[in-house]
Amino acid sequence: MVALVLAETAAGGAALLFLTPMWREVRRGFFFLTGGVVLALAAGTAAAAAAGFDPDRAPGGSLAITLAVALTGATLLWIGLMLFRSPAAARIVGIATVPLAGVMLWAFARATGESLVLSFFQLLAGALFTGAVLDGLLLGHWYLTDRKLPRGPILRMAWLLIGAVALEALALLAGGLGESAGPGSTASGSLNPLLGLAGTASWIALGMVACTGLIGLFIFLALRGTRPTAVQSATGFFYLAVITAFWAELTAKLRFLP
Numbered sequence: 001m002v003a004l005v006l007a008e009t010a011a012g013g014a015a016l017l018f019l020t021p022m023w024r025e026v027r028r029g030f031f032f033l034t035g036g037v038v039l040a041l042a043a044g045t046a047a048a049a050a051a052g053f054d055p056d057r058a059p060g061g062s063l064a065i066t067l068a069v070a071l072t073g074a075t076l077l078w079i080g081l082m083l084f085r086s087p088a089a090a091r092i093v094g095i096a097t098v099p100l101a102g103v104m105l106w107a108f109a110r111a112t113g114e115s116l117v118l119s120f121f122q123l124l125a126g127a128l129f130t131g132a133v134l135d136g137l138l139l140g141h142w143y144l145t146d147r148k149l150p151r152g153p154i155l156r157m158a159w160l161l162i163g164a165v166a167l168e169a170l171a172l173l174a175g176g177l178g179e180s181a182g183p184g185s186t187a188s189g190s191l192n193p194l195l196g197l198a199g200t201a202s203w204i205a206l207g208m209v210a211c212t213g214l215i216g217l218f219i220f221l222a223l224r225g226t227r228p229t230a231v232q233s234a235t236g237f238f239y240l241a242v243i244t245a246f247w248a249e250l251t252a253k254l255r256f257l258p
Contacts, residue, residue: 001253003048005130007068007108008123008249010041011101012131014075016160018094025153028082030142034135035079035094042072049108061111067104074100101127118174125164125171126249132161133212133238133245136219140235151223154234158219161241165213172206172252201254208248215241 016022017034046068049061074097081090105127109119136157143149215237222233 001250003045003052003064003068004108004112004123004253005126005246005249006041006045006048007064007101007104008126009130009134010038010045010071011098011105012127012129013038013041013134014071014094014101014131015098015127016131016135016157018091018098020153020156020160022153023091026139026142026149027146028087029145030139031082031090031094032079033142034138035075035082037134037138039072039075039079042068042075045104046072064104064107064111067100067107071097071100071104122171122175122252125167126252128160129164129168129209129212130245130249132157132164133241136161137235137238137242140231140238143231143235151231154231155220155223158216158223158234161216161219162213165209165216168209168248169206169213172202172209175202175252201251205248205252208244208251212241212244212248215244 013034017031017038022030046065049065049068074093078090078093078097081087081093102124105123106120109116109123112119136154139154139157143154219234219237219241222230222237224230225233
């Protein structure tokens with residue numbers, strides 16, 4: 001479960017870093033900052049997946065672990081290329097990590113034992129959701145370093161977060177609310193006499209997604225202000241979004257527990 005959330009965040013952080021115009025907007029230091037976080041998340045994904053790997057229950061999990069290790073290595077490679085002043089090569093490798101991360105999510109979806117299409121969709125939605133929160137928070141901090149950076153990048157990230165909230169809510173609804181979808185979900189583990197543990201968690205996850213959407217709206221409204229402190233206020237809201245998004249994803253992934 002933790003491995004799934006880490007995998008989503010690593011994939012989403014890398015995708016929004018390289019598939020948005022950020023390369024032309026911010027200094028390379030931001031790529032070192034975000035790349036370092038993605039590197040730690042990818043390595044954490046591999047470690048968490050390896051620690052919980054059970055070949056009897058999820059024989060396809062070994063591929064997911066291998067791909068997480070590959071994402072870790074590829075991320076380290078493009079960071080090293082930037083360090084040695086090869087930005088063009090670093091960008092090529094960085095962009096290549098995005099489909100690699102997508103294949104990693106597909107491998108994790110395949111290892112859940114649930115519907116492959118639905119699980120993959122939920123992981124992709126979670127990647128955009130957590131990636132927007134992560135990159136938005138780091139970008140907000142980067143404004144403290146680059147005072148001349150216009151608000152376009154962080155405003156775009158606010159819009160991406162709002163769109164990601166809608167997609168994440170759709171993914172939760174597609175998975176079903178109030179249902180014990182996991183193969184090992186039983187009434188004995190229920191927090192509610194009418195719902196199984198996974199079903200209860202899905203409602204909690206939907207509530208956390210709604211809270212994140214409200215925070216995204218606050219971020220957008222804060223950035224409409226003309227004062228320089230507006231970006232600092234938006235960054236503070238991104239901190240709250242990290243908390244609500246993390247718990248949303250953690251509870252949403254309870255349905256994959258055996």
